Amino acid sequence: MKLFFTRDKWRGYRESLEETLGFVPTMGALHNGHLKLVHQAKKEMGKVVVSIFVNPKQFNKAEDLINYPKTLENDLRILKAVGVDAVFLPITSEVYPKNDTYESALPGTNALGLEGDFRPGHFEGVVNVVDRLFHWMKPDTAYFGQKDLQQCMVIKEFASVKYPNLNIVTVATERENTGLAMSSRNMRLSEKGREKASAIYEVLSRLKDFPQEIQWGINYLATKDIQTEYLEPLEIELHTEAGLMNRAWVFAGYLENIRLIDNIIYYR
């Protein structure tokens, strides 16, 4: 497995590749959700590169950035074990140089509402870094998790204009046996908290069939010490491995001071 710390070194390698290239951008603290993206990329593409970069620009709270789990050694061990070809590990000044002239794309209308409301500046930060990474890595296909549903929509929106030849794949959410969506942030939950957090998927699954029960959902989550920020139905148009999805229920909230998001998508 090759490690790249600079764009320059990466460029040389990229130019030498004859196979198709799959790209999985991450912020590290890897778990089986990330690996699901990697496995799909490996199945579909000749070579796979994973980036690990904790992007300061997408954290709207300094405290969240400081507390974000960092497990680099373990991440590299895992990526090597699953047969990733290359890892891009830039330092912050490599992505955002001092005299920065890169003209980054801006998020479109898909960034309005939900995360866009509760995390001001978040999608500007996401698009800023993902645009740079697309530009430098030059993948044929990039893989994103449905777990961050609005992020998938925002990325597809800007990339369809700036990178029309880039294929963007949305990969279904990997969950614990309890239904809890895997997330790097789960590492910060207590064992009890992880049990309680399974209520989120329970509520989303119920709302899919009983949409009038939002208030029940919010109250039920509160009995598990989960404070809901939003719990809403959403109309979407998302092509997934399982086909076209046109409906979603999306959730964001806090448990043990940790912000958790999840969603379910379906066709009706």
Ligand code: AMP
């Ligand atoms: P992150 O490191 O949190 O930025 O996530 C990197 C990528 O992994 C993003 O595309 C996420 O949507 C995706 N991802 C995170 N958690 C999961 C999960 N439980 N299942 C599938 N994909 C995930």
